[in-house]
Amino acid sequence: MACENQFLFQAHQFYCYVYQESMRYEHSLSGWLDNATFLLIPLTLIYFFSMVIYPFWDGNFDLFYLQTVWAEWQSFNAGVLLFLSSMFALRLTIYNETEQRKRNFLARKAFLPKALIEVSNYCRLSCKFVGGQLHIHKVPILIDSKLIFKDCIEYAEPCVAKYLAYMILRLQSHETYITAIEMNDSASADRINMILWQLGELHALSYKMYDFAAGQKEFDNNPIIFEEYLTSYRTLGINFNDFEGLENLTKKAIMEGYLRNFEI
Numbered sequence: 558m559a560c561e562n563q564f565l566f567q568a569h570q571f572y573c574y575v576y577q578e579s580m581r582y583e584h585s586l587s588g589w590l591d592n593a594t595f596l597l598i599p600l601t602l603i604y605f606f607s608m609v610i611y612p613f614w615d616g617n618f619d620l621f622y623l624q625t626v627w628a629e630w631q632s633f634n635a636g637v638l639l640f641l642s643s644m645f646a647l648r649l650t651i652y653n654e655t656e657q658r659k660r661n662f663l664a665r666k667a668f669l670p671k672a673l674i675e676v677s678n679y680c681r682l683s684c685k686f687v688g689g690q691l692h693i694h695k696v697p698i699l700i701d702s703k704l705i706f707k708d709c710i711e712y713a714e715p716c717v718a719k720y721l722a723y724m725i726l727r728l729q730s731h732e733t734y735i736t737a738i739e740m741n742d743s744a745s746a747d748r749i750n751m752i753l754w755q756l757g758e759l760h761a762l763s764y765k766m767y768d769f770a771a772g773q774k775e776f777d778n779n780p781i782i783f784e785e786y787l788t789s790y791r792t793l794g795i796n797f798n799d800f801e802g803l804e805n806l807t808k809k810a811i812m813e814g815y816l817r818n819f820e821i
Contacts, residue, residue: 597644604637662712669709669770672702673763676724680760683735684753684793698732716778717769724762731755750803753795754810760789783811 608630609623616622627634679699706725710718734752761781768774786807790797797804 597641601641608634658712662709665705665708665712666770666772668705670767672699672705673767673770675699675702676728676763677760679728680756680763680789680793683731684756684795699728703728714776717776720762720766720776720778724759727755727759727762731759746800746802750800750806753790753800753803754806756793757786757789757795757807758810760793761785764789780811783808786811 608627612626613620613623616626676699679702703725706721710721713721731752734748734755738748738752758781765777765781765785769776795803
């Protein structure tokens, strides 16, 4: 079971790496465009000075001389003007798409608090204590919440999108574990600890994002700390003293940068 847990860590780290590489490419492309636009300003001023101000001054303010200079550099001017117009058109298109994406995200963000509450309730229903004994209950899959997360991911900023994508990943992983337990009708101590950690993490993720979803705070991009895990464990009725190895598993997840790979 220890090997199974280690495999889960490594598999998710690989997933994070692939996801981050795709996001890094997106950022590098955006950064290149920003740098190119920044360089366009001085280059445009230099071009305007070289093709308008200086020839006009050098020709003693003779418009005919200015037109002669333009005619000699006609091909070059056509290329420069085409390039500048293309760049500014591209920037305008990106700006309009960015603003539209923000509006789309705000429209979908309105449903996010409801989805986060459902995830918190899902965690409570999945982990109940009866007479001091742990009972894992399989509850209905959160299809609506996942769809809300998916819609938000499509239009959210990269850090928010990765946070929500991670929550979907953890929900799917938890459902897989629960299904395996239901089929085998038993679970080892290590598997139980993994499920409890997943529930505590999901609850902490939901609680951490709720204020942002409700428009009360800016998005908190900091990783979940141990105290936030403790708060979620207490809310779910989970006590470290009752489950040997759970505390070490939780600390291991934090120490290995399990969440930092998603920049949350």
